[in-house]
Amino acid sequence: MEKTYHIALNDFCKNHNIEISFIESLQNTGLIEASELQEAGFIEVEQLMQLEMYVRFHYDLDINLEGIETIMHLLNRIETQHKEIVKLKNKLMLYELNE
Amino acid sequence: MDYIDYYKLLGISKTATPADIKAAYRKLARKHHPDLNPNDKDALKKFQQINEANEVLSDATKRKKYDQYGKDWQHAEEFEQSRQQQRQSTQNQQQQYGGGENMGDFSDFFSSMFGNMGGAGGNRPQAKYRGEDFSAEVRLQLIEAYVTHKQTLTVNGTNIRITIPAGIENGQTIKINGHGGIGTHGGPNGDLYITFVILPHPRIKRLEDNLYTTVDLDLYVAMLGGEMTIDTLSGKVKLKVAPETQNGTKIKLKGKGFPVYKQEGQFGDFYVTYNLKTPTHLTPRQKELFTELSKTS
Numbered sequence: 001m002e003k004t005y006h007i008a009l010n011d012f013c014k015n016h017n018i019e020i021s022f023i024e025s026l027q028n029t030g031l032i033e034a035s036e037l038q039e040a041g042f043i044e045v046e047q048l049m050q051l052e053m054y055v056r057f058h059y060d061l062d063i064n065l066e067g068i069e070t071i072m073h074l075l076n077r078i079e080t081q082h083k084e085i086v087k088l089k090n091k092l093m094l095y096e097l098n099e
Numbered sequence: 100m101d102y103i104d105y106y107k108l109l110g111i112s113k114t115a116t117p118a119d120i121k122a123a124y125r126k127l128a129r130k131h132h133p134d135l136n137p138n139d140k141d142a143l144k145k146f147q148q149i150n151e152a153n154e155v156l157s158d159a160t161k162r163k164k165y166d167q168y169g170k171d172w173q174h175a176e177e178f179e180q181s182r183q184q185q186r187q188s189t190q191n192q193q194q195q196y197g198g199g200e201n202m203g204d205f206s207d208f209f210s211s212m213f214g215n216m217g218g219a220g221g222n223r224p225q226a227k228y229r230g231e232d233f234s235a236e237v238r239l240q241l242i243e244a245y246v247t248h249k250q251t252l253t254v255n256g257t258n259i260r261i262t263i264p265a266g267i268e269n270g271q272t273i274k275i276n277g278h279g280g281i282g283t284h285g286g287p288n289g290d291l292y293i294t295f296v297i298l299p300h301p302r303i304k305r306l307e308d309n310l311y312t313t314v315d316l317d318l319y320v321a322m323l324g325g326e327m328t329i330d331t332l333s334g335k336v337k338l339k340v341a342p343e344t345q346n347g348t349k350i351k352l353k354g355k356g357f358p359v360y361k362q363e364g365q366f367g368d369f370y371v372t373y374n375l376k377t378p379t380h381l382t383p384r385q386k387e388l389f390t391e392l393s394k395t396s
Contacts, residue, residue, distance in 0.1 A: 015286070048287075049290075053134050056132070057134065060132075061132060062125050063129070075135075075137070086268075086271075090268065090269050090270065090305075090307075091306055093304065094304045094305075094306050
């Protein structure tokens with residue numbers, strides 16, 4: 001059985017000196033998915049990077065939740081387009097070498 | 100080492116208030132922050148510069164020292180030392196600022212002026228920070244990407260032995276957990292992102308899991324049929340050429356292509372395109388025979 005590692009949201013907030021309400025807002029907007037165990041909130045370790053990025057956006061750059069949502073949408077679009085560019089470049093090589 | 104005008108970097112005047120500095124920093128940070136500019140080295144450099152400017156100007160003590168010495172910063176330490184000697188010749192000086200974990204991101208100018216008065220880590224001091232993510236590029240020959248193999252990489256002075264699975268694509272990035280920068284205040288290490296560049300092969304081209312090659316086909320074999328041997332990445336393959344094969348004919352060798360990434364035993368196909376070579380420097384006899392042949396059609 002595959003193990004999944006979780007991080008307690010209380011610990012995360014304590015370590016980053018942030019309010020738990022911020023995490024709750026992220027949860028409400030669907031930006032992170034948290035699970036609950038014995039009345040304590042947890043996130044999967046895979047979401048840690050993403051969550052830290054939201055914290056930087058909000059606390060360091062003063063970006064509100066709506067802004068974070070918009071940024072994430074655009075970043076996902078950039079990533080998809082980047083993958084598409086790599087794919088097309090690889091395809092182009094097929095024709096370039098034929099010349 | 101050049102003097103850095105932190106005010107100019109943030110686009111503010113020397114009379115800027117802390118609120119002006121904060122606003123200017125945030126405006127520029129939103130534009131150049133690495134989270135918002137993935138894989139953009141220029142943006143990262145710019146962000147480090149404005150971060151450094153903010154580190155100095157948003158801290159009253161550092162700003163005072165910076166303003167006091169300005170372009171004469173190289174003599175700042177000498178001035179400081181002589182002043183301190185006058186005031187308290189016997190008392191040991193104690194370092195007032197801890198940290199220093201962000202020094203690597205600051206310029207030589209900053210280090211020279213502020214020593215180990217490193218950054219406190221923004222507005223959330225003592226927070227546990229995940230280490231920086233590292234990016235690296237690995238170049239492979241097509242034949243190297245064809246087989247699963249191990250390679251030792253040196254990243255920031257550390258040797259990391261990684262397994263590169265067969266079938267890795269050009270431009271593909273894989274993540275090695277925990278091999279990025281060291282976390283601060285006990286935070287986890289960052290990750291290492293390796294992007295693979297597959298160098299072009301002189302004869303064989305690849306598109307996803309399929310391989311493509313063009314081989315020259317002798318006119319007589321094309322007309323009358325026969326056999327020929329071609330090189331694939333897994334060895335030589337004997338092909339049967341059907342009589343009256345046309346120029347540009349493409350044949351498929353099923354399962355002789357590239358291994359499918361992380362799908363053991365699965366391979367793409369190998370496509371061979373025939374390039375008909377017509378004879379040159381014909382002898383009089385050959386010309387005679389071709390003339391005769393042309394009259395039959």
